[in-house]
Amino acid sequence: MASALVPDAPVLEVRGLTVEYETAAGPVRAVDDFDLDVLPGEFVGVVGESGCGKSTMLFGIAQLLSPPARISAGSVSFRGRDLVTMTAKELSATRWRDLSVVMQSAMNALNPVTQLGKQFEDTMRAHGERSGEVIQQRSVEVLQLVGIDPVHLKSYPHQLSGGMRQRAMIAMALLFTPDLVIMDEPTSALDVVAQRSLMVQIKELQQRLGFAVVFVTHDMSLVSHFSDRLVVMYAAQAVEIGPTRAVFDNPGHPYTRGLLDAFPSIRGPRVPLTGIPGSPPNLLNPPVGCRFAPRCPHRFELCDAPPPLYEAPGSLAACHLHAPAVAEVSR
Ligand SMILES: Nc1ncnc2c1ncn2[C@@H]1O[C@H](COP(=O)(O)OP(=O)(O)OP(=O)(O)O)[C@@H](O)[C@H]1O
Ligand SMILES: [Mg+2]
Numbered sequence: 001m002a003s004a005l006v007p008d009a010p011v012l013e014v015r016g017l018t019v020e021y022e023t024a025a026g027p028v029r030a031v032d033d034f035d036l037d038v039l040p041g042e043f044v045g046v047v048g049e050s051g052c053g054k055s056t057m058l059f060g061i062a063q064l065l066s067p068p069a070r071i072s073a074g075s076v077s078f079r080g081r082d083l084v085t086m087t088a089k090e091l092s093a094t095r096w097r098d099l100s101v102v103m104q105s106a107m108n109a110l111n112p113v114t115q116l117g118k119q120f121e122d123t124m125r126a127h128g129e130r131s132g133e134v135i136q137q138r139s140v141e142v143l144q145l146v147g148i149d150p151v152h153l154k155s156y157p158h159q160l161s162g163g164m165r166q167r168a169m170i171a172m173a174l175l176f177t178p179d180l181v182i183m184d185e186p187t188s189a190l191d192v193v194a195q196r197s198l199m200v201q202i203k204e205l206q207q208r209l210g211f212a213v214v215f216v217t218h219d220m221s222l223v224s225h226f227s228d229r230l231v232v233m234y235a236a237q238a239v240e241i242g243p244t245r246a247v248f249d250n251p252g253h254p255y256t257r258g259l260l261d262a263f264p265s266i267r268g269p270r271v272p273l274t275g276i277p278g279s280p281p282n283l284l285n286p287p288v289g290c291r292f293a294p295r296c297p298h299r300f301e302l303c304d305a306p307p308p309l310y311e312a313p314g315s316l317a318a319c320h321l322h323a324p325a326v327a328e329v330s331r
Helices: 054-062 088-094 116-126 132-145 150-154 162-173 192-209 220-226 244-249 254-261 324-330
Strands: 012-023 026-038 043-047 069-078 099-102 180-184 212-216 229-234 237-243
Touching (some): 054 099, 099 162, 116 150, 116 162, 162 180, 192 212
Antiparallel strands (some): 012 069
């Protein structure tokens, strides 16, 4: 409980989070023993190929999963309280006010038959705000924060462009100045220029208002510019975690290196894109040892056993190349 009062205690501590989808063929473990700490005001980027479990992980943190998905193990401590064991009532008191979520598809998250202003109002009233004046003022403020003209409080979602809808979702996420905002590809529907300007806005707001962000994206150049720390996911697991700069300069996991090689450097010299041959494993029946081994150019005998997160030069990496005895030999 006291962690909210300790300066610099993590706002979010995820431990052993495991999420399974029940399917006719058996359980699909889409998030497997996932750990993450997020400090106040920190910007954490999460990257990984499509289907590796990024959205499922975010939904698991925010307690937004619905059947056939369920959390089969782990805890999600937010400001010292476990969200997994909270009642629906406690959760709805926390969501939006202290922790808010911007989904992968803003169109699905906004109610199509309700004006924007009414959706903001309903959310604020649900959290006990009674003053129409305060609601109006705050709604205007958050729209202005994300660069939308407040006349659009009277608009329905379909009357807004895709980019405006995404910004409207971000505005809604900021109605209460939360401690943590979870974002799932909030800029993915935008063209590159609009994407950049929205990212710059998100970053400015984050620095001004001081909330922490967990941000999922496919775009390595976005995380390289905006995140403090980077989590790389592969086949339902975190395979590398470290300060963004250190991971970019010295990736500790061969998969991270492959991801970086697959993206063109914006400022660096032009190099051919190599990508990563092969495809991720089926999560119904993943390899017993390192899940990346079948695609890995460095595969060796230890890879038949699952690697823990080892200390690598700039990060923690789940790769046996960093097992102390192996790292010693290669030094
Ligand atoms: N309803 C479902 N039933 C069964 N399996 C599912 C279901 N939804 C997702 N999955 C499985 O969970 C895995 C993770 O899906 P998730 O949507 O979390 O991936 P993601 O990393 O967010 O992908 P993307 O980058 O495409 O958004 C997928 O590989 C998929 O096989
Ligand atoms: Mg997703």
